Amino acid sequence: MRTLIFERNLARFAASRVASSLAGSGRAARVSPLRLTDSEPPPLPGPGWYRVRPLLAGICGSDLATVDGRSSRYFEDLVSFPFVPGHEVVGELEEPAGARVVVQAVIGCVARGIEPPCEACAEGRVGGCERVAFGHLSPGIQIGYCSDTGGGWSAAGLVAHESQLHAVADDMGDEEAVMIEPTACAVHAALASKVEPGDTVAVLGAGTLGLTTLAALRSLTEPGSLFAGAKHEHQRRWARELGADAVLPPDQLGRAVRRRSRSLTVSERSRQLTGGADVVVDCVGSTESLAEALAMVRPRGRVVLVGMPGKSKVDLASLWHREVVLTAAYAYGVEQVAGRSVSSFELAAGVVSEYRLGRLVSALYPLERFEEALEHAGAAGSRGAVKIAFDLRRKGSAR
Amino acid sequence: MSPRPGFVLEVDGSTPPTLFWHGEGFRLERLPVGSRVLYAPEPFDALEDPMAAIRRALENPLGGSEPLRALLRPGMRLTIAFDDVSLPLPPMRRPDNRQLVIEQVLDLAAEAGVDDVVLIAALSLHRRMTEAELRHALGDRIYDAFEPHGLLTQHDAEDPSNLVHLGATELGEDVEINRRAAESDLLVYVNINLVAMDGGHKSVATGLASYRSLRHHHNARTMARSRSFMDQHRSELHSSNWRMGRVIRDSGVKVFQIETTLNTDTFPEQFRFLQRREWEWSLADRAGFLATSKALSRTPDRVARSILHGVRSPHRMTSVQAGEVEAVHARTTENVYAQQLVEIEGQADVLTMGLPYICPYNVNSIMNPVLVACLGLGYFFNLYRGEPLVREGGVVIMSHPTPWSFHPGHHPSYIDFFEQVLADTTDPAQIGKYEEAYATDPWYVHLYRTGHAYHGVHPFYMWYWCAHALEHLGAVIVLGGDRAAVRRLGFKPASSMADALEMASDVVGRDPSVTHLHTPPLLMAQVK
Numbered sequence: 001m002r003t004l005i006f007e008r009n010l011a012r013f014a015a016s017r018v019a020s021s022l023a024g025s026g027r028a029a030r031v032s033p034l035r036l037t038d039s040e041p042p043p044l045p046g047p048g049w050y051r052v053r054p055l056l057a058g059i060c061g062s063d064l065a066t067v068d069g070r071s072s073r074y075f076e077d078l079v080s081f082p083f084v085p086g087h088e089v090v091g092e093l094e095e096p097a098g099a100r101v102v103v104q105a106v107i108g109c110v111a112r113g114i115e116p117p118c119e120a121c122a123e124g125r126v127g128g129c130e131r132v133a134f135g136h137l138s139p140g141i142q143i144g145y146c147s148d149t150g151g152g153w154s155a156a157g158l159v160a161h162e163s164q165l166h167a168v169a170d171d172m173g174d175e176e177a178v179m180i181e182p183t184a185c186a187v188h189a190a191l192a193s194k195v196e197p198g199d200t201v202a203v204l205g206a207g208t209l210g211l212t213t214l215a216a217l218r219s220l221t222e223p224g225s226l227f228a229g230a231k232h233e234h235q236r237r238w239a240r241e242l243g244a245d246a247v248l249p250p251d252q253l254g255r256a257v258r259r260r261s262r263s264l265t266v267s268e269r270s271r272q273l274t275g276g277a278d279v280v281v282d283c284v285g286s287t288e289s290l291a292e293a294l295a296m297v298r299p300r301g302r303v304v305l306v307g308m309p310g311k312s313k314v315d316l317a318s319l320w321h322r323e324v325v326l327t328a329a330y331a332y333g334v335e336q337v338a339g340r341s342v343s344s345f346e347l348a349a350g351v352v353s354e355y356r357l358g359r360l361v362s363a364l365y366p367l368e369r370f371e372e373a374l375e376h377a378g379a380a381g382s383r384g385a386v387k388i389a390f391d392l393r394r395k396g397s398a399r
Numbered sequence: 400m401s402p403r404p405g406f407v408l409e410v411d412g413s414t415p416p417t418l419f420w421h422g423e424g425f426r427l428e429r430l431p432v433g434s435r436v437l438y439a440p441e442p443f444d445a446l447e448d449p450m451a452a453i454r455r456a457l458e459n460p461l462g463g464s465e466p467l468r469a470l471l472r473p474g475m476r477l478t479i480a481f482d483d484v485s486l487p488l489p490p491m492r493r494p495d496n497r498q499l500v501i502e503q504v505l506d507l508a509a510e511a512g513v514d515d516v517v518l519i520a521a522l523s524l525h526r527r528m529t530e531a532e533l534r535h536a537l538g539d540r541i542y543d544a545f546e547p548h549g550l551l552t553q554h555d556a557e558d559p560s561n562l563v564h565l566g567a568t569e570l571g572e573d574v575e576i577n578r579r580a581a582e583s584d585l586l587v588y589v590n591i592n593l594v595a596m597d598g599g600h601k602s603v604a605t606g607l608a609s610y611r612s613l614r615h616h617h618n619a620r621t622m623a624r625s626r627s628f629m630d631q632h633r634s635e636l637h638s639s640n641w642r643m644g645r646v647i648r649d650s651g652v653k654v655f656q657i658e659t660t661l662n663t664d665t666f667p668e669q670f671r672f673l674q675r676r677e678w679e680w681s682l683a684d685r686a687g688f689l690a691t692s693k694a695l696s697r698t699p700d701r702v703a704r705s706i707l708h709g710v711r712s713p714h715r716m717t718s719v720q721a722g723e724v725e726a727v728h729a730r731t732t733e734n735v736y737a738q739q740l741v742e743i744e745g746q747a748d749v750l751t752m753g754l755p756y757i758c759p760y761n762v763n764s765i766m767n768p769v770l771v772a773c774l775g776l777g778y779f780f781n782l783y784r785g786e787p788l789v790r791e792g793g794v795v796i797m798s799h800p801t802p803w804s805f806h807p808g809h810h811p812s813y814i815d816f817f818e819q820v821l822a823d824t825t826d827p828a829q830i831g832k833y834e835e836a837y838a839t840d841p842w843y844v845h846l847y848r849t850g851h852a853y854h855g856v857h858p859f860y861m862w863y864w865c866a867h868a869l870e871h872l873g874a875v876i877v878l879g880g881d882r883a884a885v886r887r888l889g890f891k892p893a894s895s896m897a898d899a900l901e902m903a904s905d906v907v908g909r910d911p912s913v914t915h916l917h918t919p920p921l922l923m924a925q926v927k
Binding site: 255 | 818819836841845
């Protein structure tokens with residue numbers, strides 16, 4: 001069955017880095033270590049594991065970074081090759097046949113058979129699992145980066161532990177369901193931002209992660225003003241619709257935050273504000289976006305890294321001088337909301353339904369057209385798209 | 400030979416293309432046959448001996464005022480306020496009128512034994528002048544004598560300790576002006592009256608006022624009722640300033656007003672073609688035009704801007720009058736009209752104009768899109784007496800590149816105004832909801848007081864300046880402008896005059912009548 005496999009091949013990894021730098025994100029698939037092949041379903045690692053046949057599998061920013069050869073070397077020892085990418089998955093269980101699930105891709109201690117679980121997993125914070133390279137599975141922070149589990153970009157399917165499966169409501173469409181995993185990340189980010197009622201919050205970036213984070217912030221927190229920086233017109237429309245009070249081109253966001261906070265600007269060159277937003281959520285993950293976030297956050301405010309960063313060279317003097325809290329939000333787990341513990345996925349399903357986030361799925365491609373799909377995803381912003389996904393459904397089975 | 404009066408040309412098949420300013424460049428456009436082109440009167444002769452004329456004016460004041468000499472005495476507090484960098488345009492060659500006048504005032508003060516003298520640049524909410532600009536306006540002798548001792552100041556409308564509230568008009572308009580000026584025994588105000596709007600009670604009531612005072616007349620309602628603000632008697636802007644001026648007078652502030660007028664000899668020899676009527680261009684004019692326009696078009700914008708802002712105008716003083724404010728201003732206005740008025744019969748469907756690189760608020764700076772709008776719809780549109788040059792529901796076509804570009808040091812709040820306010824609404828009556836936040840923004844206040852920035856509220860005033868035109872017109876088309884910037888202004892972009900006229904015909908109908916306001920030199924239309 002058709003499967004996209006990513007192999008360890010340093011020469012191809014380097015070639016994809018060069019190609020994506022020259023031609024743009026998503027345009028390096030042909031020279032990258034990713035190839036389309038035929039494969040069999042992965043074996044079940046043990047009791048409590050299920051086979052999942054993907055219906056839709058999204059292309060995430062971290063997938064693109066991998067195919068582009070831009071992902072950090074930090075992950076080298078936290079993944080195992082060859083792996084099948086794809087961690088944003090809505091699929092059907094083999095048994096009981098036809099039951100739809102979304103996959104909580106992070107592989108924690110329970111799935112790895114590690115007993116007792118690490119402190120993070122014991123608290124339900126699987127995103128913080130300390131044992132992602134250990135246990136009876138090969139290393140892999142998530143399904144989609146582990147050679148033993150398979151991934152969503154495969155008609156052969158993947159395997160997932162029962163702790164990783166979330167049933168999908170019958171009345172939810174596949175497009176909405178495939179948005180639950182990225183929205184779970186956004187929910188976790190929104191809650192990790194620790195927004196107090198009335199806070200001024202700025203979100204940098206309006207791709208899938210930025211837009212879903214806006215929706216999650218609006219749904220789960222009470223910001224006084226919610227600003228969004230969005231590069232493209234369709235992103236600005238979405239950002240407004242998903243709850244931003246003011247949406248601006250990225251180069252105007254700092255000035256809008258300054259107006260709102262009525263702060264001064266230390267210099268035109270640095271654009272460093274004296275005051276600023278209470279919370280800045282960086283859904284881009286670049287050196288530039290982190291520098292912008294630090295320039296527009298208030299002293300003792302919070303900068304939350306949500307977009308996957310890599311190696312960065314950023315001047316942290318302002319962070320030190322202004323006692324800014326720099327924190328991050330990765331993946332999901334169990335959240336504390338109004339004094340009770342709730343799964344990020346449960347909250348995410350609510351946000352997806354509330355804002356009908358299935359509308360963010362802009363285009364579906366069969367696996368065979370993976371190069372086109374990746375190109376589209378790499379240029380989603382400029383091509384008027386948000387989420388690109390692979391469609392692995394049999395004809396006539398779409399919901 | 401006396402200068403020729405203004406002239407209205409009717410375009411026919413043999414009329415050469417018409418020259419349009421286009422920011423830091425030019426366009427030659429063929430206007431439709433039958434279009435009318437309004438040319439300014441030729442520049443009046445300058446005063447042969449301006450020093451003697453100033454002396455005479457100070458000794459023979461108007462409106463029952465005593466001669467300046469008689470008003471000066473030892474031990475008194477004398478304040479001399481003067482117009483800022485916004486006048487004249489372009490900056491005149493040295494010596495500037497302000498220098499010529501103030502030197503004589505200071506000589507008289509010295510003769511009378513007055514030793515408490517302070518000079519104040521009447522900035523209102525404009526940016527502070529640089530040392531070079533002050534030296535240019537006042538001359539080195541005055542600058543070096545006063546500035547090092549802290550006696551050459553610039554009005555700070557955000558310094559509460561230097562403001563005094565003198566009362567309110569019968570309509571409840573607050574009158575708050577510079578404390579030093581108000582508490583002096585004599586306030587001498589020195590004007591350069593480039594256009595009819597300048598001077599009169601507006602000099603003190605606006606030039607030395609605070610935001611608290613200015614907001615009463617710098618607003619959409621007042622400006623929409625100023626038809627035009629170049630015609631004092633039909634200008635609500637002036638009515639308000641006159642009411643305030645009388646409160647200032649009645650509160651005991653003694654103002655000795657000195658107003659000077661200039662001829663319209665605006666550009667030096669190498670730009671002489673600008674002031675000639677196209678069909679009279681000599682070979683040298685053609686060569687000058689070609690060389691200048693090609694050189695400017697091949698020069699980076701920043702360099703072209705620097706070259707043009709370095710131009711010093713040869714315009715020279717044509718009159719000077721001194722004494723009581725209203726009497727002085729009445730004479731000055733007559734003189735300005737004599738130089739600039741051109742009669743024209745009837746309104747047009749379409750008014751065209753070429754906008755230059757400079758307006759009162761971007762001297763040595765960038766003409767940003769908000770200023771483009773203000774120059775076209777505020778200043779040029781209002782250069783009329785009687786009726787506007789274009790009919791109600793008509794179209795203005797103005798030529799300017801309108802770059803999405805701002806001087807961050809001079810116009811910081813303009814950037815925000817453009818990005819935030821105009822993105823929300825371009826209706827002058829609606830933008831007021833943002834005004835207070837901009838007027839009191841601590842960052843803008845800081846830059847206004849310590850840097851060279853226009854006050855935070857200033858872009859609102861520029862937009863209010865457009866209120867009458869925006870209410871009157873059916874559409875505004877910008878020829879050759881940055882499309883995104885033009886759309887943000889709420890106007891329509893056109894790439895050629897043919898396109899612009901085609902777009903205009905959608906608003907005013909086929910075969911519209913067209914009038915072109917040909918500048919330079921500046922002129923004012925008397926529309927019958």
